[in-house]
Amino acid sequence: xxxxxxxxxxxxxxxxxxxxxxxxxxxxxxxxxxxxxxxxxxxxxxxxxxxxxxxxxxxxxxxxxxxxxxxxxxxxxxxxxxxxxxxxxxxxxxxxxxxxxxxxxxxxxxxxxxxxxxxxxxxxxxxxxxxxxxxxxxxxxxxxxxxxxxxxxxxxxxxxxxxxxxxxxxxxxxxxxxxxxxxxxxxxxxxxxxxxxxxxxxxxxxxxxxxxxxxxxxxxxxxxxxxxxxxxxxxxxxxxxxxxxxxxxxxxxxxxxxxxxxxxxxxxxxxxxxxxxxxxxxxxxxxxxxxxxxxxxxxxxxxxxxxxxxxxxxxxxxxxxxxxxxxxxxxx
Amino acid sequence: xxxxxxxxxxxxxxxxxxxxxxxxxxxxxxxxxxxxxxxxxxxxxxxxxxxxxxxxxxxxxxxxxxxxxxxxxxxxxxxxxxxxxxxxxxxxxxxxxxxxxxxxxxxxxxxxxxxxxxxxxxxxxxxxxxxxxxxxxxxxxxxxxxxxxxxxxxxxxxxxxxxxxxxxxxxxxxxxxxxxxxxxxxxxxxxxxxxxxxxxxxxxxxxxxxxxxxxxxxxxxxxxxxxxxxxxxxxxxxxxxxxxxxxxxxxxxxxxxxxxxxxxxxxxxxxxxxxxxxxxxxxxxxxxxxxxxxxxxxxxxxxxxxxxxxxxxxxxxxxxxxxxxxxxxxxx
Numbered sequence: 001x002x003x004x005x006x007x008x009x010x011x012x013x014x015x016x017x018x019x020x021x022x023x024x025x026x027x028x029x030x031x032x033x034x035x036x037x038x039x040x041x042x043x044x045x046x047x048x049x050x051x052x053x054x055x056x057x058x059x060x061x062x063x064x065x066x067x068x069x070x071x072x073x074x075x076x077x078x079x080x081x082x083x084x085x086x087x088x089x090x091x092x093x094x095x096x097x098x099x100x101x102x103x104x105x106x107x108x109x110x111x112x113x114x115x116x117x118x119x120x121x122x123x124x125x126x127x128x129x130x131x132x133x134x135x136x137x138x139x140x141x142x143x144x145x146x147x148x149x150x151x152x153x154x155x156x157x158x159x160x161x162x163x164x165x166x167x168x169x170x171x172x173x174x175x176x177x178x179x180x181x182x183x184x185x186x187x188x189x190x191x192x193x194x195x196x197x198x199x200x201x202x203x204x205x206x207x208x209x210x211x212x213x214x215x216x217x218x219x220x221x222x223x224x225x226x227x228x229x230x231x232x233x234x235x236x237x238x239x240x241x242x243x244x245x246x247x248x249x250x251x252x253x254x255x256x257x258x259x260x261x262x263x264x265x266x267x268x269x270x271x272x273x274x275x276x277x278x279x280x281x282x283x284x285x286x287x288x289x290x291x292x293x294x295x296x297x298x299x300x301x302x303x304x305x306x307x308x309x310x311x312x313x314x315x316x317x318x319x320x321x322x323x324x325x326x327x328x329x330x331x332x
Numbered sequence: 333x334x335x336x337x338x339x340x341x342x343x344x345x346x347x348x349x350x351x352x353x354x355x356x357x358x359x360x361x362x363x364x365x366x367x368x369x370x371x372x373x374x375x376x377x378x379x380x381x382x383x384x385x386x387x388x389x390x391x392x393x394x395x396x397x398x399x400x401x402x403x404x405x406x407x408x409x410x411x412x413x414x415x416x417x418x419x420x421x422x423x424x425x426x427x428x429x430x431x432x433x434x435x436x437x438x439x440x441x442x443x444x445x446x447x448x449x450x451x452x453x454x455x456x457x458x459x460x461x462x463x464x465x466x467x468x469x470x471x472x473x474x475x476x477x478x479x480x481x482x483x484x485x486x487x488x489x490x491x492x493x494x495x496x497x498x499x500x501x502x503x504x505x506x507x508x509x510x511x512x513x514x515x516x517x518x519x520x521x522x523x524x525x526x527x528x529x530x531x532x533x534x535x536x537x538x539x540x541x542x543x544x545x546x547x548x549x550x551x552x553x554x555x556x557x558x559x560x561x562x563x564x565x566x567x568x569x570x571x572x573x574x575x576x577x578x579x580x581x582x583x584x585x586x587x588x589x590x591x592x593x594x595x596x597x598x599x600x601x602x603x604x605x606x607x608x609x610x611x612x613x614x615x616x617x618x619x620x621x622x623x624x625x626x627x628x629x630x631x632x633x634x635x636x637x638x639x640x641x642x643x644x645x646x647x648x649x650x651x652x653x654x655x656x657x658x659x660x661x662x663x664x
Binding site for chain 2: 249
């Protein structure tokens with residue numbers, strides 16, 4: 001089983017766990033026989049959920065009796081001890097028993113317990129939370145999304161290298177990288193961004209093409225593949241995009257089904273509307289990736305369903321097969 | 333004509349000016365006979381555009397031969413001199429000849445020339461660029477959108493008072509005010525935001541209800557009427573929302589018209605789709621408002637059409653009738 005990707009799964013985090021997590025694993029397994037799942041959670045419940053649905057050679061169950069709660073502060077979560085499903089899953093990556101760890105649980109806890117257990121990659125000062133974002137031509141990588149509220153030019157510079165490595169490991173393509181700013185002219189923005197611009201320009205990076213600045217309204221035009229930002233701005237941008245998407249699709253629904261003609265023609269057009277919905281399905285780009293530590297840590301959205309979780313498992317295997325960590329180390 | 337709102341109009345800024353500007357004035361005049369337009373621009377062209385469409389008692393033409401260019405830096409724009417249409421329009425407000433000034437031209441130039449000519453309201457340290465933003469229940473006011481990249485707690489506190497005054501002058505309602513942040517818990521965010529939170533809480537403002545923090549995904553749920561942010565974050569949020577809206581409506585168009593069934597049912601559903609489009613029409617909330625100076629300055633989007641410009645003229649008259657400046661002074 002040497003070419004298998006060994007994924008440590010915290011089965012106790014997120015809404016409707018562990019059922020959602022196990023259903024996600026089963027769904028993932030049905031389309032991918034190259035993943036091995038080391039599952040941390042309540043053994044009895046999980047055994048019942050998984051029974052006969054996956055051959056035993058594809059998974060291992062580790063019984064845990066303690067877990068991180070969704071409302072825990074990161075400190076409280078860490079204090080719950082080393083026997084939580086989250087801690088043990090992370091530890092199995094630390095011990096090189098697994099290649100990558102995934103959880104749909106408490107984000108702050110996951111970041112802090114990961115930092116407590118895993119080493120930073122040499123010369124990286126801060127790890128970053130990154131995610132995939134849909135655009136007109138495909139997907140882009142955006143980071144940081146909230147792990148670091150304040151960032152130095154060196155941090156943002158590191159993020160550009162890590163983001164580029166992540167993009168390459170997922171899509172095997174040389175990306176265009178840009179800094180999120182409030183104007184595209186060289187003079188705009190705050191001092192940190194201007195210095196980062198200079199830093200990237202001066203270093204003549206070969207790993208990516210530097211596209212300079214990008215504004216919020218161009219995030220989705222698909223010309224840039226990696227978007228770099230401090231965690232505060234990136235978080236606001238991502239959440240604003242989510243909020244806008246919800247607002248618009250709700251307004252659309254209201255408009256399209258507000259009267260009989262609307263209902264009938266929407267029924268007629270169901271196939272197209274479904275295509276549209278599928279294109280924007282947040283489950284497609286579920287999963288934030290915490291990078292900068294010597295093993296990648298994947299955070300699935302707590303509210304996603306088993307299909308979303310299965311997609312995050314796909315991200316896990318693609319990252320490992322794409323040699324993300326090695327690529328980051330080569331860049332730094 | 334004492335109850336008239338006297339609007340100074342820079343007719344030479346923005347795409348397709350002065351035609352768009354004059355058509356906007358004519359359109360505005362047709363539904364509102366309580367505005368007087370003092371128009372600054374090339375007299376001969378404008379006379380030709382306006383002839384007989386508005387009675388001469390409703391407007392005055394001031395010939396200008398110089399103008400600010402869209403690609404001018406703010407400094408270059410100021411250096412073009414006091415005979416540009418933009419400068420002269422602003423000056424007419426400074427001289428109390430007009431109540432309010434509007435331009436669809438270069439934003440940076442408008443901010444700088446306004447600051448050069450108009451006094452700050454006492455005890456306000458920085459003026460802010462604010463705009464209207466659609467939400468599920470109506471419209472909210474968002475500020476700052478890019479006039480101030482870095483802000484102190486005092487600045488953000490001032491913005492909350494100015495934003496509240498703007499909301500009241502437009503909608504005559506006590507608003508809920510919130511700070512844009514990356515979490516809703518009291519502990520989240522950077523130091524500036526946390527201090528602002530404390531400042532607003534301690535002062536026990538009676539002019540608005542303080543709702544604490546708001547995250548990007550809640551911007552459009554309509555529970556908050558005034559959203560306060562530094563100019564960098566606010567600008568990124570606004571533009572990201574714009575970009576997301578464009579992305580989604582384009583994807584929708586592609587999905588709905590990708591095949592014959594789609595085209596037929598969309599045709600059937602044209603009325604509803606139009607209703608949807610109208611609800612999201614950016615012309616409805618065209619116009620940013622620069623507040624903090626002793627006269628309000630309105631910036632129409634350079635790329636909007638005459639209907640969008642006419643809507644911005646409406647915003648001008650509502651602001652003046654709502655006594656915006658007086659309300660701000662009372663709040664400070």
